[in-house]
Amino acid sequence: MSSALIADLQARGLVFQIAGEDHLSAWLDGGSRTLYCGFDPTADSLHIGSLVPLLMLRRFQLAGHRPIALVGGATGLIGDPSFKAQERQLNTPDVVAGWVDKLRAQVSRFIDFDAGDNSALVVNNLDWTKDLDVLSFLRDVGKHFSVNAMIQKESVKQRIEREGAGISFTEFTYMILQSYDFAELYHRHGCGLQLGGSDQWGNITGGIDLTRRMHGGQVFGLTMPLITKADGSKFGKTEAGTIWLDPARTSPYSFYQFWLSVADDDVYRFLRYFTFLSVEEIAAIEASDQAREGRPEAQRVLAEEVTRLVHGDDGLAGAQRITESLFSGDPTSLAESDLDQLRLDGLPSSALEEGSLPETLTQLLADCGLASSGKQVKDALQRQAVVVNGAPCGMDDNGAPLTVFAAEKALFGRFHLVRLGKKKYHLFERA
RNA sequence: GGAGGGGUUCCCGAGUGGCCAAAGGGAUCAGACUGUAAAUCUGACGCGCGAGCUUCGGUGGUUCGAAUCCACCCCCCUCCA
16 A cells, blocks of 8 residues: 555656655555655744655555654754755744744644544654763764764755855755754664655664664655746745745735746646546646647646645635635726725735825835835836836826825725736725 | 854845946836736836935944955854764
């Protein structure tokens, strides 16, 4: 049953490397196994870069295994140097502790804690490192590591070899800490497999070696490929920055929009990575898209599936309401209740006070966050790309916000819906 | 502690006294074409509607004028001890 899992993961392109490949399938087939993946707190929320591993834990759980999500309360204090070009700024312990709490909650939504024998677990590696004293650490753990081997790891090579880089002892030691996690989880929970991104290979194999040396245990590692985009730009970033999993940082609407605008060249691959649709179903979607003229269905399916996974049915419904209101038909023909709903669903909005309007549209629209600077608004104005309640504005209107936002032009006497470009909207409600 | 090499606008990276708000590339934004895609073309890309204002690790200095020269300081890298 579980070698079927590995076969499925391979078909999805989710397997990059396996440590112990010859025996992993047999081990998985031998019963319900325990596995883990770590998430370090580097911010108060995970972003979509962590989505593949999170879903991976779930895939294993659905196949009958027991997933452990490890939150790096300890490793987060050190900073993983793997493939990082530069030493990172340390965060203070109380800040990291706050982030740990947030991540714990976030991670928990993807795995099932009420699944009987294979119920999930969330652990924090600070629990077994905070009382570890230096001498014990150096004698019991450090003694198993060869610096010669550590500096050979590809993940730190550029830091060691590259002119202008460098690595502190603190970050260099990260690998040992993470390795110790694996050994500890093996010891405590019989955990025998660690998942991670392809950048984690060095840390994972370190943990495999340490587990063998400390406990004589044979454990496995599996890495997933780095998510790439066909055009070479970085996955997971947009103009607005990172796509976060926290709805307070990236609204379900923006999240949905992100997936909706995935390039054709990436979308079927992303369906395999980010959804639980079977590879056959995905192939069927691809085939029918190819047979169709015009716009493919895949992006819509992808956006629906992933938004539902991360934000639930309600988040998805809200995102779809906004999308349909704004992109199909005339937004100015919306009912008053629809406009209220848009705001509740998370369409960017703010109050508009006629008495305290800035002197220019450039300033008003930059202030509300629709554009990051007045220059962008100016550029849009010059191209008639700013539309207020359906009426395009030009540079001539820039100095007259009172006219553009006149009370008699408001929808239902309350709303001004501003569009900048094709995709960015902001709703003003008169105060 | 010694010797040498560096720190430029989001990133990479040119720039060694005025022609520098600073080449080029990437990323990003907007327009055209489309399918809220890709590719392509056009424009923007420190801030400001504008006059203009503020930048090139920091602080002082030389000069009519400094990212560029000098002094000191901070940080990073390499080698030596």
